[in-house]
Amino acid sequence: MLVPIDFIALLLAAVSAYYIRFSDITAEIRPIIFSLPFEQYIKIAMIVAFFWLTIFVLAGLYNIKGFKKITGEISRVILACSTGLVAIIIYMFFQRELFSSRFIILATWVLAIVYVVIARVFIRWLQRNLYAKGIGTHKAVLIGSEETTNRLSALMHQSKKLGIEISKRFKEINNKTFAELKELAQKRKIDEIILADANISKSEMLELYDISDEFHLTFKYAADLLGAKVLKTEVMEIGGIPIVEVLKTPLDGWGKIVKRIFDIIASIILIVLLSPVMFAVAIIIKLDSHGPILYLDYRSGQYGKKFIFYKFRSMLAHLCDGEGPSATEEGNKILEQLEQNESLNTRKDDPLHKIKDDPRVTRMGKFIRRWSVDELPQLFNVLKGDISMVGPRPHMTLETARYERRHKKVLSIKPGITGLAQISGRSDLSFEEEVKLDTYYIENWSFSRDFAILLRTPLAVLRRRKAE
Incomplete structure (x- = not known):
């Protein structure tokens, strides 16, 4: 049509x-x-x-x-x-x-x-x-733990645009499950199978896949962190044996060149257009509290390479934390205390901190953080080539030092001002959830996806503001 x-x-x-x-x-x-x-x-x-x-x-x-x-x-x-x-x-x-x-x-x-x-x-x-109205929907079977299936079922019910109607749910996989699936498929009562349990055995997974093949059903599964890593593969044959190569990211060769050209053009245009805003913010920061206009700190870039990161200063100058030029000993000591406070540190068990209602933030700092205006100087980082317009969040070097091996995938490309995790619609994402989204972005990069993320970023900022 x-x-x-x-x-x-x-x-x-x-x-x-x-x-x-x-x-x-x-x-x-x-x-x-x-x-x-x-x-x-x-x-x-x-x-x-x-x-x-x-x-x-x-x-x-x-x-x-x-x-x-x-x-x-x-x-x-x-x-x-x-x-x-x-x-x-x-x-x-x-x-x-x-x-x-x-x-x-x-x-x-x-x-x-x-x-x-x-x-x-x-x-x-x-x-x-x-x-x-139930017209044209796909009838699906959901398989997995009660918690996961309940969550997915609720999300699919709320998001009618997905066009998925859950016909039946299975909490466990056994021979009875396979028999019921075949019966439902034979009677044309289901169109797809959605597997939400990442812990099933290989034989059970293959059986479900074979059933989907036999009855021409769509097969979907909720990938865990490893699953998100291996979405892109290429198969070659050596002596009749299929060898699967995991493709790290499309951001190689021409993809990297196109992304860099776009970053240069976009950053120059935005710097020119937003220069009056940045100038006004700089004056207000100077009037609001003593200290420099910019906050300079070290961040981990591509492959963990350290670079100086620019932001508008949102904290009292003598209480800034980090490792860079703007960091103070007093600020780092207070940060350690805040990290130990479970009511303030919403990510106590993660490699990176997230402090709620940080007492070090100035009045102007609260405003520019709320509207993400503090991140505008990062456009100069983009122009320099330290970061990209779109990519994983640039984390502090102290934080990336705490990464486990599986987390280091996010360091394989340049970080970005905005990214898939930032526009996800949720402000309470855990670090593991961020890594999953960033891993998906890395493995499935495309220029159109970057463009879509940039278009959605202002909407995400407004949505977070309303949620507050």
Whole structure:
């Protein structure tokens, strides 16, 4: 259904751009110096629309699984339309006989993004309403411990947009479970199996997988930390023996280059746009309390490399903790005391601390922390190449020294100003949950995912502010 809707949206964008260009208002502003009959134009527009649909296919916009988040879909639409625009510009450079109206081309590009996004938002709205009425949902069997299945079941019930309806739950796996699954599958009462127990045996896992194969059911499982690490693999054959290579991250080769180019461009643009805000914050910090404007500390970058990290100072200058230039002995002593206070340290058992209602924070510090304004100077870290726009949270060197071996995966790429953990929607994530999300991001990086995370970051900040 999406293909014809996208085709109509693209044609509508082209027609709208044509009539805007040939309208009296636009013609008065910029006189028309070319001739292009509508009949000829619409033929060209249809050919271009078909070509753009091909780009949409290559961009994964017709993935059967669809997109979980609208931001991911929007970013992919923008990238696909932009690729189409570049292709047209290149074609026009070599074939001048097409037509030379830059206005029509740029207007079509903008309107195509707008119309396609509106159409897809409408489709999502329609789909969500149908799912709420039980139309088109996937009936699933949930297998796992009572605590995990209860949590997943509640989340799926609340999030109707997933389109999953839990038909039955199994707390344990045995021969009776397998028999019931086969019976439900034979009667076409289930569409997928969701395994939420990471501790089952290999033989039980294979049996469930074989049942899903036999009855053409979708098979899903909730990955533990190790499972999240090995989502991307490549298989090669040596002497008839399949050898599986675990692919660490797509952020190798061109992926790393694309990400760095984007970081440079994005950081420069944001520094220019936000410079008045940063200047105002700097003045207020100086007026609010004695001490420097910036807080400088050491953080662990890619492969654990130490670098100086910039933030607006949010604490009293003589009570700042850490290892860097801004740290004080008194501040570190107070931090040790706060870490031992179970009512204040919400992450007492984790490698890193998280102090609630830290008494060292100034009045202005509370405000800039609440709105994440204290992190704006990190844009200069991005420009320098210390960190990226998107990535795992940059932790203090004292904290990363406490990492267990399985946690060090997050140091395999540059940290970021924002990331998957920060926009997850929860402020009470444990360190282990953060590592899982960061591991997933590392193994499944894509430029469109970075773009989606950046789009969701302001919304996440607002959501946290409302929660307070």
